[in-house]
Amino acid sequence: MTYPIRPDAQPFAAVVLRFAGRRVPRPLAGLPVVDVTVPTDVDPASDAGRLIVLGTAAELAIVLARLLRADRLDVEVALVRRPWTARRARTGTARRVPLIRDETGAVLTRAGLWLPPDEARTVAGEAVVDDTQLFDGEVAGVRIEPIADVPGLRARVLTGPLRPRRWVTGRAAQLGTTGVTVVRDGVRASRPARRSTFYRHTKGWLRVQ
The missing domain is CATH 2.60.200.30 (Probable inorganic polyphosphate/atp-NAD kinase; domain 2)
Known part of the structure; x- marks a missing residue:
């Protein structure tokens, strides 16, 4: 199920960005889920404190490129490629690391x-x-x-x-x-x-x- 994020809603502490209809792991149950089919689907979730990406490295890059475009690099981002990493994505700490991009704006x-x-x-x-x-x-x-x-x-x-x-x-x-x-x-x-x-x-x- 996809939980829409209303423009007038208070920011969620964490939002799951789901690519390709992946199953949401149990440790992420109860969090709002946004299905991403085009890059702009990321934008309404950029007010969250943390984005948890269910996808690949290339799909993580899409999310970071949208945050870069929106000047929202203060949002914490986690990648979940395997179900057993989901708990760490929800409870782990964030560290600022270099963001590598190219001249086209891709990350x-x-x-x-x-x-x-x-x-x-x-x-x-x-x-x-x-x-x-x-x-x-x-x-x-x-x-x-x-x-x-x-x-x-x-x-x-x-x-x-x-x-x-x-x-x-x-x-x-x-x-x-x-x-x-x-x-x-x-x-x-x-x-x-x-x-x-x-x-x-x-x-x-x-x-x-």
Whole structure:
């Protein structure tokens, strides 16, 4: 059952945001539930003190992007991907961690990838993390991950399993290229880009742990 949030209602201490009709775990019983089918469904719940997301990393990113857009990064946010994490999502404490976004306003919560476009085998161009060059030339791809502390993210060039590349940490990872497919938390962009930047927002988000 979905419990609507009236515009004139007092804010709830916690609201469950349910993606794809997932079952609400028992520890979350009694909390108001909002079914999210489009990103704007998140907005009426942004007055809650805590949002509990039943979904994936990509769906968590949708919620954070809406909070970023509404300037509501003071709302605590928990992700429940497995039922046994539900109790911690309701009772755990929140810690402010870096929020990693890109130039489109999308948020990165788990990992981003710069991959070759469909017609290419490599990413050709130059990438830097802050003042450190990540590559100049052609590479198989790049992986970018948020980290829990400043400077905010880390990135490395993708190579074979026997040739690991070092991680480079920084505030921003920037790419200029002849063409790249950007993947955010497993979701591929609809068209190739020539530039892409992931960077730490000026204010972090409150992750419930």
